Amino acid sequence: MCVGCRGRAAASELLRVTAGSDAHGRPAVVPDPGRTAAGRGAHLHPERTCYDLAVRRKAFPRALRVPGPLATEDLEHLLDPTDTPTDRSWSSSS
Numbered sequence: 001m002c003v004g005c006r007g008r009a010a011a012s013e014l015l016r017v018t019a020g021s022d023a024h025g026r027p028a029v030v031p032d033p034g035r036t037a038a039g040r041g042a043h044l045h046p047e048r049t050c051y052d053l054a055v056r057r058k059a060f061p062r063a064l065r066v067p068g069p070l071a072t073e074d075l076e077h078l079l080d081p082t083d084t085p086t087d088r089s090w091s092s093s094s
């Protein structure tokens with residue numbers, strides 16, 4: 001089941017995520033496209049819409065049985081690679 005839209009889907013259609021830590025050492029939702037990470041995982045459609053729904057519902061901490069909030073930037077970046085804060089090419093070319 002997708003933690004965003006709560007729709008049923010085959011596992012092969014869903015992206016697995018696990019609770020881990022990001023580059024800053026904060027608790028984070030870590031994408032696990034290879035489905036190899038140990039521990040509890042959650043699944044969602046690899047789509048921005050379902051990601052937004054899951055974030056709004058605080059579905060990741062609940063699905064992953066984590067008491068506190070989880071950073072989701074890594075996952076967000078994976079789903080929306082064009083939205084990168086490090087892309088400053090628009091401002092450096094004047």
Ligand SMILES: [Zn+2]
Pocket residue numbers: 002003004005006007044045050
């Ligand atoms: Zn979904």
